Amino acid sequence: MDELTFRRTIYADPNTTDPDVVKAAKDDPSKQAFWDDIKALDAQMIAAASIPVPDNFAEKLILRQGMDEFSQHRKKRPWYVAMAASVAMVVSIGYMTLLAGDNGLANDVFAHVSHEYVNKEIMMSSGNVSTESINKKMATFNGQLSDEIGNIVSANYCYLDKIKSLHMIIKGEKGLISLFVVPDSESKDLKEDFSNDELTGNSFLLESAKIIVVGENAAEVSQLSKTAKVAFTF
Amino acid sequence: MFSRNKKASSSVSTDMMKKQKRYEALVKALHADIFRYAMWLIKDKAIAEDVVQETFLRAWKSLDSLKDEAAAKSWLITILRRENARRFERKQFDLVDIDDVAVPDPKDFGDVTLEHRELRRIMSGLSEEYREPLMMQILMGFSGDEIAEQLNLNKNTVMTRLFRARNQIREALTGEQTTGAQVNG
Numbered sequence: 001m002d003e004l005t006f007r008r009t010i011y012a013d014p015n016t017t018d019p020d021v022v023k024a025a026k027d028d029p030s031k032q033a034f035w036d037d038i039k040a041l042d043a044q045m046i047a048a049a050s051i052p053v054p055d056n057f058a059e060k061l062i063l064r065q066g067m068d069e070f071s072q073h074r075k076k077r078p079w080y081v082a083m084a085a086s087v088a089m090v091v092s093i094g095y096m097t098l099l100a101g102d103n104g105l106a107n108d109v110f111a112h113v114s115h116e117y118v119n120k121e122i123m124m125s126s127g128n129v130s131t132e133s134i135n136k137k138m139a140t141f142n143g144q145l146s147d148e149i150g151n152i153v154s155a156n157y158c159y160l161d162k163i164k165s166l167h168m169i170i171k172g173e174k175g176l177i178s179l180f181v182v183p184d185s186e187s188k189d190l191k192e193d194f195s196n197d198e199l200t201g202n203s204f205l206l207e208s209a210k211i212i213v214v215g216e217n218a219a220e221v222s223q224l225s226k227t228a229k230v231a232f233t234f
Numbered sequence: 235m236f237s238r239n240k241k242a243s244s245s246v247s248t249d250m251m252k253k254q255k256r257y258e259a260l261v262k263a264l265h266a267d268i269f270r271y272a273m274w275l276i277k278d279k280a281i282a283e284d285v286v287q288e289t290f291l292r293a294w295k296s297l298d299s300l301k302d303e304a305a306a307k308s309w310l311i312t313i314l315r316r317e318n319a320r321r322f323e324r325k326q327f328d329l330v331d332i333d334d335v336a337v338p339d340p341k342d343f344g345d346v347t348l349e350h351r352e353l354r355r356i357m358s359g360l361s362e363e364y365r366e367p368l369m370m371q372i373l374m375g376f377s378g379d380e381i382a383e384q385l386n387l388n389k390n391t392v393m394t395r396l397f398r399a400r401n402q403i404r405e406a407l408t409g410e411q412t413t414g415a416q417v418n419g
Contacts, residue, residue, distance in 0.1 A: 011400040012393040013371070013378065041404065046372050048353040051273055053266045054283060061261045064287055065294040084247040088254060136280050157284060159291075 003031075010035055014042045056124045063120060064158070105187060106194045106201065108160040113178045113199060113214045118154075118169055122176075125154035129168070137166050138232075141181050141209050147231035149179070149224065163187060170224065177215035177224050181232070184210045207234035257294050260306055265290070267374060268310050274369045275318060277358060285321070289314040308380055311370070315384070356406045364399035367392055 001024040009021050014035070025032040054060075111117065129152045134145050137155060153176075154169040165182040187210045193202045200221050201214035211228050215221045268289065272282040292313050293300075300309055357365065370376040370384060378396075382389040 008397050011397040013396065014400075038400065041400070041407075042372060044349070044353060045357065045403070048350040049270065049274065049357065049369065049373050051270055051354075053269050054279075057269060057283075057286075058261050058265045061265055061287060061290045062258055065257060065291060084250065088247055088250040133280050136278075137284070157287065 006031055007034065010038050014038045059120075060124050105161045105163075105190045109178075109180065109194075109201060109212055109214055110196055110199055112158055112160065112167060112180075118176055118178065121154045121156060121167070121169060125156075125169075127153065129153065129155045134168070138181070140164070141166065141183060141234065143181065143206075143209055143232055143234040145232055147227075149227050149231045150177075160187075172215065172217065172220045172224070174217040174220055175215060177213065177217075177220055179224065179228060180212040180214075182210050182212065184208055187212075204229065206232055209234050253297060257297055260293065260297075260303075260310075261290060264307060264310060267307070268314060271311065271369055271373055272314060272318070274358070274365060274373070275315075275362075281321070285314065285317050288317045292317065307374055308376065308384065311374065311384060353403075353407075356403050359406075360399055360402060364395050364402065367395050368399040371396060 001020050006021060006024050009016055009018060021035075025035050131145055134152065134155050137157065138144055140157075149170065151171040152168050153171050154167075156167055157164055158167045159165070160180065160182060163182050163186045165180045168179045168181075170177045170179060184205055185208075187203075190203050190210070190212070192204065193200075195201060198216055199214055200216070200218040201212060202221060202225055203210055203212040204225065205211075206229065209232075211225070211232060213221050213225045213228065215224070265286070269282065269286050272286050272289075273279065276282045276285060289310060293310060300306060357368070360368065367381045367385060370381045376384070378389050378392050381387075381396075382392045385392065
């Protein structure tokens with residue numbers, strides 16, 4: 001085997017088992033040395049390529065799927081299947097609080113604002129989220145955040161009733177407030193004001209997107225809505 | 235009140251649990267490799283994370299179509315590449331060409347030795363047509379045939395690209411050594 005073919009084969013696959021290559025290396029120590037060199041380089045490359053994975057990333061992937069599964073089953077299946085799915089969910093993740101009545105998008109919003117869900121999001125977030133990284137995510141909605149809306153402690157995509165939305169959690173003075181951005185075309189049936197026993201929410205349209213603000217304190221929710229109306233542009 | 239539907243309910247629940255277990259095993263075994271691959275493909279941590287989330291969500295939805303666990307890696311990479319391509323289809327995704335931001339944020343890649351940092355810089359500087367097959371080979375452990383199938387190329391083309399990728403890396407490394415020697419001399 002000539003030198004060039006030998007080198008090409010090794011470069012293309014340092015772990016080759018091609019008998020011609022193996023024989024050539026056996027017959028010629030300089031070829032074997034070259035092969036060893038490239039294997040060492042590959043080991044270095046593999047080490048250098050193994051970048052660290054974000055904290056709790058596996059848990060996050062499992063949690064997201066669980067939320068998505070829950071909203072799908074509640075919609076499509078008969079009640080006993082939904083119940084079984086919920087049981088499975090509760091066993092694996094523990095979201096008993098989600099078994100509210102059937103109120104579509106608003107209920108999914110409430111589910112995503114539950115203490116457990118929000119706490120997990122925050123736990124997995126690195127803390128303060130920069131406007132720059134928000135705007136990277138806002139690009140999906142063809143929008144932009146150009147002003148301060150408060151201390152954003154987490155920002156992540158999530159699925160509200162199968163609609164992809166951006167969920168931001170903002171630290172208010174009296175508690176945490178959630179702000180969702182959803183495409184308007186898919187959220188028409190959501191009321192402007194909605195609430196349950198604990199939470200107050202309101203939604204408003206900004207060009208092509210709908211902003212939903214939800215929290216425990218009605219005054220803070222309304223304050224954040226006012227700020228958001230000016231701070232987001234689409 | 236459950237007696238009438240008890241059987242149906244518990245078998246559905248068992249199926250769900252099985253699927254859930256299978257999914258969790260898949261995530262635990264492969265999320266790190268898939269994330270790393272996404273990082274080398276996309277070079278932006280936030281976008282890579284999002285694309286991997288989408289990938290696993292799709293994987294969950296069509297988990298039943300994965301018959302053989304041994305094929306899971308290439309199955310996920312197929313989904314990931316499709317999800318990544320979809321970013322460019324969405325016209326509202328008003329991003330600069332990803333190759334224009336060729337220098338990844340060093341923080342995203344974690345703390346490493348100087349040597350590794352240098353190699354990372356060189357590897358991430360490779361053009362995508364060389365970088366992708368190389369990462370499939372060294373990160374995912376794909377064979378030439380598997381890479382050819384993923385990239386929809388013939389195997390000879392793949393082997394040529396792999397050869398050129400390593401050739402470029404070697405040249406970049408020795409080039410730097412030469413420069414170093416000249417400075418010292």
